[in-house]
Amino acid sequence: MRLGGNAKYLLDITDAKMIGPAVDWAKERNLSVIMIGTGSNIVWTDAGFDGLVLVNKILGxxxxxxxxxxxxxxxxxxxxxxxxxxxxxxxxxxxxxxxxxxxxxxxxxxxxxxxxxxxxxxxxxxxxxxxxxxxxxxxxxxxxxxxxxxxxxxxxxxxxxxxxxxxxxxxxxKDAPKPPFYASLAEYFEQNGISDITTPAIRDAVMAIRRIKLPDPSVVNNNGSFFKNPIVKKEKMAQLIKDYPKIAHWENGAEFKLSAAWLIEHAGYADAHDPATGMATWAAQPLVLVNEHAKTTADLMAFKQKIMDAVNQKFGVVLTQEPETIGAHPVVEK
Ligand SMILES: Cc1cc2nc3c(=O)[nH]c(=O)nc-3n(C[C@H](O)[C@H](O)[C@H](O)COP(=O)(O)OP(=O)(O)OC[C@H]3O[C@@H](n4cnc5c(N)ncnc54)[C@H](O)[C@@H]3O)c2cc1C
Structure with a gap:
């Protein structure tokens, strides 16, 4: 999201052997330690991280x-x-x-x-x-x-x-991929006349679908899907289907998984741009929140809360955040 504060200390880890001494160093100074990759699934609080961030660069x-x-x-x-x-x-x-x-x-x-x-x-x-x-x-x-x-x-x-x-x-x-394929993959194969479903064909299809649906994080500030697909019990699912016959959902063992994207869209947040916070939902996938010109993580959290409130009011379903919020002080949420 390119939001949030700074780390107090930061170290690139290029070899597993560097971790022990780095952790000892931090513990002697009573500092928290965290290891991260590229931060694509992290929301940093505005207060930053008051400890040592280990950035994983172990190759091979x-x-x-x-x-x-x-x-x-x-x-x-x-x-x-x-x-x-x-x-x-x-x-x-x-x-x-x-x-x-x-x-x-x-x-x-x-x-x-x-x-x-x-x-x-x-x-x-x-x-x-x-x-x-x-x-x-x-x-x-x-x-x-x-x-x-x-x-x-x-x-x-x-x-x-x-x-x-x-x-x-x-x-x-090297086993050949076996049907049934995930719905959007099957649809892509059919639309593009692909009948020989090989592993490279799956990769090509996924890349093509993702290019259409998802923003490139090197260009557009985002964390990918910002909410998990909620899981509800049978009784709640029956009620939702009665009220919203077209609600997107899948069986999930004895329970049901709802499409968070569908809920957000039908709560009025498809391609939504919020001048108050500088945040938006991505036009092709409302599950992706995008930082257009937000200044702080507090702006992001305020926009997230608006979406959660709208979905909860309409469907009685509480969305949960997928990326992790990390920082010195927890962000105060409603
Ligand atoms: C455009 C976009 C699309 C995405 N699509 C998907 C998707 O389809 N499916 C999906 O599941 N996710 C998706 N994500 C989320 C993200 O890409 C994944 O969660 C990814 O695995 C995060 O990797 P990272 O190296 O950036 O981890 P980070 O964001 O740096 O870290 C994420 C968490 O993992 C911990 N961590 C990272 N590395 C280590 C380590 N070596 N040891 C211990 N803990 C570690 C961190 O402390 C943090 O808690 C998407 C994100 C974006 C921006």
Whole structure:
């Protein structure tokens, strides 16, 4: 969003071995420490971060191929995520193509279990290495140790702040992609007459759809989807369908997931531009909030609150923020 205050201290981490001494240095001075990637999923408070920010720049790619069909890619967590996806696709492997063009580092992806076009990173993640702040050493965690859920994991849940991820290993295969494909992908293939659905075709489709739907964060200030898709119980879903027969929703186990974009649009915030805060919703995707000329994170939060209030008043559904707010003092929200 290009908003918020400064960090008191900041250090580029280019090697996992740098983390221990940096953490010790900060602890001696009673400073908070945080590791970040490119900050694409962070809202910084106006007060800034009154501690040490470790910026992850750990690089390196190692590939193990136990047989013709399977490969294990161990990726330095500071590697650009989309370059990693491209590399696996170029090498002929599927499993990550749906996650093309998600901004940020590879180490950022397990934190909220990055997902797009029907696939979550946890489906391909095999293990990761991290610096454990409790044990003060590097540890290896299997995917089953990471408590992955919808946009969640132990890294943004109960163990938030405990681990700094230094490398991630993905298990990818040459298996042909299998239908059914995510609705917008299927629609793209049909509209473009593509019947041979290969992994490169999936990557091309995702890139094309994302270019139309989402603003490029190097040009337009944004955090991607600003709200999670809300999950509601069966009774609430029945009521919503009765009142709004066209409401966009999916089954989610015994519960239902609502399209936050649909709710925002139908609460009157499609392509909305708010002169009071300098914030807007992106014309092609109202789930994306855009900083047009906001000056402070308080402006962003005020706009966010207007959208939340409108959705809650109309549908009785409370939206929750997807990007994390980080800073010395919590932003005061209504
Ligand atoms: C235009 C746009 C589109 C997006 N599309 C999607 C999408 O389709 N799906 C999706 O899931 N997300 C999406 N996002 C969100 C974002 O790209 C992802 O969450 C991404 O993984 C964040 O990576 P990052 O390196 O920028 O992490 P940051 O934003 O720097 O950090 C995010 C969180 O992870 C923590 N963290 C980062 N690196 C590490 C590490 N090495 N060890 C421990 N903790 C760490 C940080 O402390 C922070 O809590 C989008 C964002 C934008 C701007």
């Amino acid at each position: 790619i190692d590939v193990q191929k136990p047989d013709e069909n399977n490969a294990y890619y161990t990726i330095g967590s500071g590697e650009n995520w989309d370059s990693v996806v491209k590399r696996t696709v170029d090498d002929g492997y599927g499993g990550l193509a749906e996650l093309s063009a998600v901004p940020g580092t590879t180490g950022g992806t397990p934190v909220q279990n990055v997902g797009a076009y029907g696939r979550d990173v946890s489906e391909t993640l095999s293990s990761l290495e991290a610096y454990d702040n409790n044990l003060r050493q590097l540890v290896t965690l299997k995917a089953s140790d990471c408590q992955f859920g919808y946009r969640s994991s132990r890294f943004n849940g109960k163990d938030k702040g405990r681990f700094y991820i230094t490398s991630v290993t993905f298990h990818v295969t």
